[in-house]
Amino acid sequence: MTAPTLNPDTDTPAAQTAKTTAAKIAQRETLRLCTAGSVDDGKSTFVGRLLHDTKSVLADTLASVERTSADRGFEGLDLSLLVDGLRAEREQGITIDVAYRYFATDKRTFILADTPGHVQYTRNTVTGVSTSQVVVLLVDSRHGVVEQTRRHLSVAALLGVKTVILAVNKIDLVDYSQEVFQQIEKDFTELATALRIADARVVPISALKGDNVAERSTNMDWYTGPTVLEILETVEVARGRANDLGFRFPIQTVIREHATDYRGYAGTIAAGSIAVGDTVYLPEGRTTEVTHIDSADGPQQSAAVGDAVVLRLAHEIDLIRGELIAGADRPEAVRSFNATVVGLTDRELRPGAPVKVRYGTSLERGRIAAIERVLDIDGRNDDEAPESYGLNDIAHVRIDVASELPVEDYAARGAVGSFLLIDQSSGDTLAAGLVGHRLRDTWDI
Incomplete structure (x- = not known):
């Protein structure tokens, strides 16, 4: 205001x-x-x-x-x-x-x-x-x-x-x-x-x-x-934690204009900040520099968390929706990761269940490789290696994906490390997840 x-x-x-x-x-x-x-x-x-x-x-x-x-x-x-x-x-x-x-x-x-x-x-x-x-x-x-x-x-x-x-x-x-x-x-x-x-x-x-x-x-x-x-x-109003992280820019869409050779990558900055001239890190270890930052208000010299912008890069690189433009601390791309999930559906999920993983702007095929335990909040006796988990359960799982994803541990209220598991056939959301086992070391209470 x-x-x-x-x-x-x-x-x-x-x-x-x-x-x-x-x-x-x-x-x-x-x-x-x-x-x-x-x-x-x-x-x-x-x-x-x-x-x-x-x-x-x-x-x-x-x-x-x-x-x-x-x-x-x-x-x-x-x-x-x-x-x-x-x-x-x-x-x-x-x-x-x-x-x-x-x-x-x-x-x-x-x-x-x-x-x-x-x-x-x-x-x-x-x-x-x-x-x-x-x-x-x-x-x-x-x-x-x-x-x-x-x-x-x-x-x-x-x-x-x-x-x-x-x-x-x-x-x-x-x-x-x-x-x-x-x-x-x-x-x-x-x-x-x-x-x-x-x-x-x-x-x-x-x-x-x-x-x-x-x-x-x-x-x-x-x-x-x-x-x-x-x-x-x-109480102090929490602010700036996502700003303190490294630069993270999941690509929402690629904008191309053949008449002018314009190529830009549109999205919203999830963490960190960026300025014209900064080096950014791309999939497969490639690097380049940011030459322009375009916004609805015109060209900008810099942008930060929450800004919806279009980045133009120094080199013509074939990037697509779902890929990540990041800072020097770009997370390693993996095919398997541990996570804590909260069940959001009546459908019980079992090891081997096929899912789609929505991480940032990417949507990848995957499966629940293992359910390591379901947390028993009331009795304090976790169900080790359970056969399934369901609605409202909080569980530690391992997830495999068909293509490598640059995931990282959950931080800054979900600025990084949050994801959804989606039913491959119906498109229903099955679970909300956080990369990493956040309660693994603190649950024995």
Whole structure:
């Protein structure tokens, strides 16, 4: 967002105030976060509380919630109604899909992915966590850390989330007990440490009553830490990690114009940066220099992560869609690699199953060479050398591909190292994958 220009000589006081406010809004950072937790842990009420207490709800929407709450005999506001928008969700009283919500404070704007809690919707949780910089994980004070807590924290660890906030909800139902909170805090901290979560926070809250969500609680003088919103407003917004990696440019399409001998390679920069004159590294050990960087805004001298550009090279080289233009640390092309995958389909996958591997812009035939183990999140007893894995399972596998792929370990929230497994006949997505066994050394907890 571009801030408006303030002109004290011609703007009215009201216009100056409006422009000053708009300038402040334009300068605010945006934090992407995700909620997760078990069924009935109060995620929808928590999100509704955030929206309500940050004044992010329209007056007519709030009036509608008041009427519906009264019709249901609910004492006060049923804030979950602010977020459970699907008819099926309202009828069941649960969240079944990922819903994106937007709210803001004076310090920051937020994009929140509210994910479902049922174990059969773990794939939806993966979707929400994959784009988030912070995960707010809710637990019921009466139940503490449960299977879904472990599952969702494991997904966060897999996807490289550095900050996880455990919101110990419904603390009012255990009489605001410090002892109950401290036991849950201990259990969670041990789990987060084992999974190498860099920044784990724990906050006692009552989403229903508003304790420690956006406003500090007067019912827990033993808790002196920040509210959930204070953490969200102050945690560092993750940025630049993909910029810190080597240059990665998967070719989306080749642009040729025979009349002018124009040949360019179009795509979006996945990692790193590039400038005119830089040396780039191509398949089969070839190198060349970038002579031009073309964009929708005209020629550029440089480009970085997220920029959609066309690269022109010093030599005429026969490159095609799916091939990688990279920096000096170009990954080695391989025909087999290890990965961690999350099952996204009811179809069970077995060793030898043929698949297509979507890595970057490339699509290669492949097969699941081996399933080394399926992680048993609840019982901690992994299934070694299982016969198959299925929906919502997290598994370590080895994948073979028909043609060499320059894969590398997952990093920078999927800027590199992420892929999909696709059914060869139907085109359905079977699994989301991360190159490398990210939990191999941290799962014995």
